[in-house]
Amino acid sequence: LQVVPRRNIPEVLKAVHNHPTGGHLGVAKTLARVRQRFYWPQQREDVEDWCRACQTCAARAAPTKRLQAPMQIHPVGQPFQRVGMDLVGPLEETLRGNRYILVVCDYFSKWPEAFPLPDAEADTVATALVNGIFCRYGAPETLHSDQGRNFEAGVIAEVCRLFGIAKTRTTAYHPQSDGMVERMNRTLIDMLAKVSIDQPEDWDVHLDRVLLAY
Template sequence: MYTGNSAPVRERMRRTPLGLEEEEEKHLKDLLNREVIHSSSSEWSAAPVLVRKKDGKIRYCIDYRKLNSITRKDAFPIPKNRDLYRHFERYKIATLRDCSYCSRAQKVWSSFEDDVDYVVPLSVRSVSEQDEDLDETNLDSLVNCNWISESEITNMGAEQMEDQELNRLIVWLEDKIEPEEHEVYLCSPSIKHLWNCKHQLVLKNGILCYKWLDPFHSRLLLVVSRSLRHKILENCHDTKLSEHFGQTNTIERLKQNYIWYGLRENARNYVKSCHTCNVNKKANVKPKGPLGQFHAGIPMEKLHMDILGPLHESSSANKYVLVLVDQFTKWMEMFPLPNQNTITVAKRLLDGFISRLGCPVQIHTDQGKNVDGQMFHDICRLLQIVKTRTTPYRPCSNGQVERFNRTILQAIRCYLKGKQKDCCSLRALCKEGDRNGEETFNGTKDEESE
């Protein structure tokens, strides 16, 4: 096989199931004795996979998927038709014996169907029932599970008989009735789901249970009636032993002893609506999509705007700073504001920036109502300016101006030295210093929601 300059493939060996170790050892010794395999110290290795054949024996297979992915395939051209015609022109009737290639292929593939049987991987084979007799299992383990009391176990049979859906199943099992197909179609999804598993349903002391087959520990599960589901959910989530665990742990605890149609959905809804969890736990909400990127290609294509403050009130009665940054040129403007209401911000924007430099194509702000309200949108619509806003709780969406805000605050802390009322006099120096700062390149990308 030709693999080019690819590095040797070495796969980690998979763990053999404990019940198959002796059988695997016997199979390997047989292959060694017949010289089908031999020991090797090669840098290449592939992981073996044990599969169960239809007759119950073990087939020892090798996983060559990684090796095949780097192997360059060889070409096996089909003989040309004219060569075949020339070979068969002296025969009146052509048979497989007349062609050495076909004869050899027939010999190789004649026993292919006998050698290759239908195999089922061990990981997906059906779980067989253990030797333990589940009919001899009592319900004491369910009483001691801390999620249901002994009195509730005693009354479980009566609760199931009062449940309209479970009552029908119990009657079918007790009387050994095989309902018609159309009758099952008219039943609820819960009855259809449980009746499809009728061979695993069993009546134990008058209580409907479900035989859970497990390769390690088979057990009986209680089929819970609709009236007791909320009580069991409360005991599996709200008690001190449950510790208000999340959805996954609550579902796993329920699956240890109980079963009903829609168990997962009911458990998820119960945990989501738990008042204690919602008040005391941090929300684990992931963003629905990654933030996109925006590049400015010309000056005044996108103007970033933000309000810095509140700061200490200056001698001019100003407490806020309106910061404007052009994304392409990094040109920055600052204007002191006595307050941050919409009228004050809009008037300063029109008189201080637009009247001197013109209207930008876009204005990008955060979601504050003073810069993203109806009045500000009407002003942008009148001036034919596209108004955009940041993603909630993502300051990086307005990173151009946020970075300048940090520089301004650093300058105020470094140079005012307790004279906060003189911050307006420092504004011009900060603006000039920021303008003279070196930028890496024009058109720095900025993140925003898609």
């Protein structure tokens, strides 16, 4: 571990917390990252003070209590056996014409992937799934989503049939039952808003860095 003099602590905390690859994460995650590489006395107190004083984090702090989705148990035995997907948006259109994010999470490892999309059409979603997920990690056994028309369209069903994937969806009575993906969506939007606060039209540029921070 590198021992950090007091005068250099702000530089370290800025790199770990404020940098786009830091993602303006909370105290616990920021402290864990600091402790992976650095040491100085009173680390927790300094990290708490830094996060509390961060204007970007304060600007994004939620004033109301968030509703939590009910916990669901999905038995899985290996990575990318079962994945969940959701669409975030519409967001502010970027300079590259993107307005949506396709979020895909693995139920076993909790590994997230996210892809900027120009629209929410089923063809666009299917292309991102095939190129970004199936061609990289292989086809999952199960693909889970909500009941959005983008995910229930014929093209998605055909892709699942071709790859031998079982398509499942949330029920009408529990549309927020997929807590893992819901949490990922909230975290992703919060982190993107913080790192692109000065240039919101460039949020898609920061997407990969935010995933690295997550």
